[in-house]
Amino acid sequence: MSLPLSIYALAAVFFSFVLYKYILYPAFLSPLAAIPNANPTSAISPLWILWTRFKQRENVTVHSAHKRLGPIVRLGPNEIGVNCVKGGLLTVYAGGFEKSDWYPNLFCNYGMPNMFSTVQSRPHSVRKRMISNTYSKSYLHSSPTMSALTAQIIHRRLLPLLATHASSSTPVNAFPLFSAATLDIVTSYIFGLRAGTDYLTDSASLEAFLDRYESRRAYTFWPQELPRLTSWLETWLGLRVVPRWVDEANRQIEALGLHMLDRAEELLRNSALGQPIVSAGSPAPSAGSQKSVPSFSTEPRLSAIPPADVPVVYAQLRAAMVRALVLDPSSGALSMPPDASPARGPLLAPYRSTVAQDDSTRGDTVAAQLRLELASEMLDHWAAGFDTSGITLTYLAWELSKNPEVQDALRKELRGLPAAIYPRNKRAANGEKDVSAAQDELVIPDSKLLDQLPLLNAVLQETLRLHAAIPGGQPRVTPTGGCKLGAYEGIPGGVRVNAQAYSLHRNEQVFPNAEEWRPQRWLSNETTKGGGDMNRWFWAFGSGGRMCVGSNLAIFQMKYIIAAIYTGFRTSIIDDEGIEQVDAYTAPPKGGKLVLTVESVA
């Protein structure tokens, strides 16, 4: 029996539609068709780029596509890679293109959004305004808290540890050591020294923490690149592509974040003048009056707290968010204003926080939500802050250990500083225990002078270039009205576009012999020739409105840690197997280690 003609006609229409929509249009007719394809299938299928990501080869593969095909390449039917400043970084990042769901799919903590994971520009900038001044260079350089906690961490934790390794000739694994140092400094700046971590002296807790933190890295692909499929597999087939223990690791990390936050909160409350703005049980505040919620009700008195213990970032964000609470005049209820709470992303079950669920049972829902929003924001900062800085310092120590002449020159430069760390504290470096007893031992060089050292700056800058801690693509989405990228006009809205530091930092025209670690390229003679360009192409911290908010803190802490080590100690390599960087968005060493000897230098 033959089928009626109309069925054939319908099938033909359907087939033509599919052919047009999924092959002819994307490959030949779309404005993206003019862009060279990174892979022959890129125009019609995202499978190649997804597979490249899954196999952790994206950075090198996209880089090789740029080298072959130019600064704008097509990675998928709806995805572009850019590798140029004009018509690339300036348009996309300085031009304020919004982030994609790639961020909220992974970077929400406690089930709550934060600045980093927020897609939309408006709520992002509201949140950023609340906090960014605490990370400005001028704020950090004049902060009594920052200098007090840095001095204490260096003199009471880091130097004695290095001295012990030096005097006992025991090797040190630099990767966890740097993670501990940066975690201690960043969490102390955010929550205060008393509430922050003390992992430099607590190696068991450090190991447990890093174990949890690092083990999750392998599972970011699914929720970030294929969130719907990930969710669908779990909901309909009960199949989890992200194992349950990743949830547990997340829960433990979130619990640590809440623990630090609660300790900082307690300190703030104990410091208060005793004049609650609204105390529990008092009548609801009237509209327009100073607003607060019972748990966050008292104005802290920061001057009553020892400088090193002031939770600078937490106190600032907490105050700003409490001030932003909105009062409903009819019910007297307070709520979080939509603008101050970045929109939530499509959270996935595997990443939903059990800590957040437990916490929602607390009586005061606004206070509970506020606490978790604060915790989510802070967790993002302390995690971003220690991870990236720890990676950078590991590669810096690796390069300095391979280049003893640069190490010696740096030591000389550091020793020329007034209040240089080693000379004033020889006893610490020589392994004596009680270096912390006298307050006057807690001397560190002036941060502004440290910041001006040319070689220190050059070695750090060159490490951030060649071994960027975030070398991977930073996805954005083209705006609704479309745009022009490089020479290609009429690019429609909704296209994913990524630049990656890995490629930008390997432009041979800007960074000759780009694969070589050459700090001298940042020193004046070479800088005057190519420096302008080098600075424009340097992208370790990203650029535009979503650039790293903690870049000054990162540089501040890394310079002090380098100074603490290389003024009085010499390092050399014992075991650097697996030192190559993971090919991913964030790139720690594949082997998770760098084993060094530390020697005391007279």
Ligand code: HEM
């Ligand atoms: C060597 C150290 C660091 C490097 C290489 C680095 C790199 C970056 C990069 C490339 C971005 C943009 C990412 C993107 O858009 O996909 C970023 C954003 C961010 N970083 Fe850092 N970072 C470092 C240290 C820090 C520190 C110490 C903090 C702590 C406060 C921090 C907090 C953040 C936050 C909150 C964002 C999101 C900013 C926003 O969306 O407005 N980072 N970082």
